[in-house]
Amino acid sequence: MALAKVEPFAVEQWMDKYETRAKYNIAETCVASISLDDLKELSEDKISEIWSPSTKLTYGAIRGSEKLRSTLANLYSAKKPLDAEKVLITQGAIAANMTVLYGLVGKGDHVICHYPTYQQLYEVPKTLGAEVDLWRARAERKWQLNIEELKGLIRPNTKMIIINNPQNPTGAIIPKAMLDSLIEIAEEHNLIIMADEVYRPLFHSISPGSSDFPPSVLSLPYTKVIATGSLSKAYSLAGIRVGWIASRSSELIEACAQARDYTTISVSQLDDQIAAYALSQSCIHGLLGRNIKLAQQNLLTLDNFVENFRWTCEWVKPVAGTTAFIKFSKMGQEIDDVVFCEKLIEDTGVMLCPGSRCFGEEFKGYVRFGFCCETNVLDEGLEKLRGFMKKGYQTLPLAQEE
Numbered sequence: 001m002a003l004a005k006v007e008p009f010a011v012e013q014w015m016d017k018y019e020t021r022a023k024y025n026i027a028e029t030c031v032a033s034i035s036l037d038d039l040k041e042l043s044e045d046k047i048s049e050i051w052s053p054s055t056k057l058t059y060g061a062i063r064g065s066e067k068l069r070s071t072l073a074n075l076y077s078a079k080k081p082l083d084a085e086k087v088l089i090t091q092g093a094i095a096a097n098m099t100v101l102y103g104l105v106g107k108g109d110h111v112i113c114h115y116p117t118y119q120q121l122y123e124v125p126k127t128l129g130a131e132v133d134l135w136r137a138r139a140e141r142k143w144q145l146n147i148e149e150l151k152g153l154i155r156p157n158t159k160m161i162i163i164n165n166p167q168n169p170t171g172a173i174i175p176k177a178m179l180d181s182l183i184e185i186a187e188e189h190n191l192i193i194m195a196d197e198v199y200r201p202l203f204h205s206i207s208p209g210s211s212d213f214p215p216s217v218l219s220l221p222y223t224k225v226i227a228t229g230s231l232s233k234a235y236s237l238a239g240i241r242v243g244w245i246a247s248r249s250s251e252l253i254e255a256c257a258q259a260r261d262y263t264t265i266s267v268s269q270l271d272d273q274i275a276a277y278a279l280s281q282s283c284i285h286g287l288l289g290r291n292i293k294l295a296q297q298n299l300l301t302l303d304n305f306v307e308n309f310r311w312t313c314e315w316v317k318p319v320a321g322t323t324a325f326i327k328f329s330k331m332g333q334e335i336d337d338v339v340f341c342e343k344l345i346e347d348t349g350v351m352l353c354p355g356s357r358c359f360g361e362e363f364k365g366y367v368r369f370g371f372c373c374e375t376n377v378l379d380e381g382l383e384k385l386r387g388f389m390k391k392g393y394q395t396l397p398l399a400q401e402e
């Protein structure tokens with residue numbers, strides 16, 4: 001029997017290899033994680049139990065508790081009410097993405113995926129037999145997309161356009177006007193838009209009043225949209241493994257539910273209850289307030305670092321999310337980012353994530369920083385990196401030409 005080839009998931013392998021031995025993990029994509037004690041501290045509700053120990057540990061509600069699903073549905077209801085039936089709970093956004101793709105994409109389909117991004121979003125459709133084209137956000141356009149390029153990619157069998165907004169690793173956003181153009185095209189060709197919105201609503205450098213501020217795809221006037229999200233990044237709770245799929249379309253949500261039956265049954269009741277507490281009106285504002293403040297403060301520190309090293313670093317400053325994609329070159333030539341990251345962690349214990357290994361060959365010289373860790377970890381990590389820039393950096397090789 002021929003087994004389907006599954007490409008290694010480069011960024012996850014890199015994180016797995018180094019994150020438990022790193023002394024200064026400044027590659028992490030979660031806002032500094034919190035404990036249940038911290039969560040209670042951030043909440044206005046100090047009385048309710050986060051988890052009730054007398055609850056019998058059954059599977060719980062198969063699609064996720066009514067409480068959690070309606071809380072999430074309300075978060076998507078700003079423009080137009082969303083029903084709790086249109087939300088499915090999953091084990092993190094990774095399972096949400098997998099479920100959507102497993103349920104909706106197959107052989108004969110063509111998928112267009114925003115790039116660079118989390119490898120899962122373009123690799124899994126290929127594994128399922130679909131053809132994939134990449135819709136490139138380019139550094140020279142400040143990581144923005146081009147609608148004419150999208151038009152050129154559409155084929156008669158195109159089924160889905162996948163976007164990641166805010167974008168990992170660049171921290172860029174797809175602005176409102178581009179989202180409007182995107183749905184116009186999707187509507188014209190009857191395409192599904194899937195948006196991995198796992199970094200929402202961590203908008204640290206754009207205000208909701210800005211005309212560019214991106215709404216969720218669920219707030220756009222189009223039904224064939226699916227959003228995935230989770231508690232891991234903007235809400236600092238990766239350890240509970242709770243994510244979700246939400247759609248405006250019953251047909252799409254039911255197709256995802258059918259696929260989910262084969263992989264999930266239900267998500268841990270403990271996790272579900274903690275998630276509902278974190279997203280409740282009494283807690284969400286304190287939690288997001290803490291995280292946006294942390295992101296803004298840490299970004300100033302990272303900005304300072306980039307300014308000091310202008311002779312070798314360049315970036316498009318991130319607008320949202322937890323990451324920044326910084327390019328390192330010497331005399332106009334990119335350095336070997338993989339050797340850089342390997343040597344850095346060996347010599348100093350500072351963990352970064354190499355662009356060309358984790359996001360695609362074309363990102364030679366790029367390094368992903370996760371700057372929303374604890375402030376002291378970023379401060380100390382950057383201090384060590386400064387030391388490395390003075391000593392080991394000059395000896396680093398340049399990236400190999402193809």
Ligand SMILES: Cc1ncc(COP(=O)(O)O)c(C=O)c1O
Nearest residue numbers: 029092093094118168198230232
């Ligand atoms: C774009 C994107 N989607 C999904 C995930 C998976 O997140 P989780 O399963 O922890 O919710 C990640 C993690 O890095 C990510 O960057």
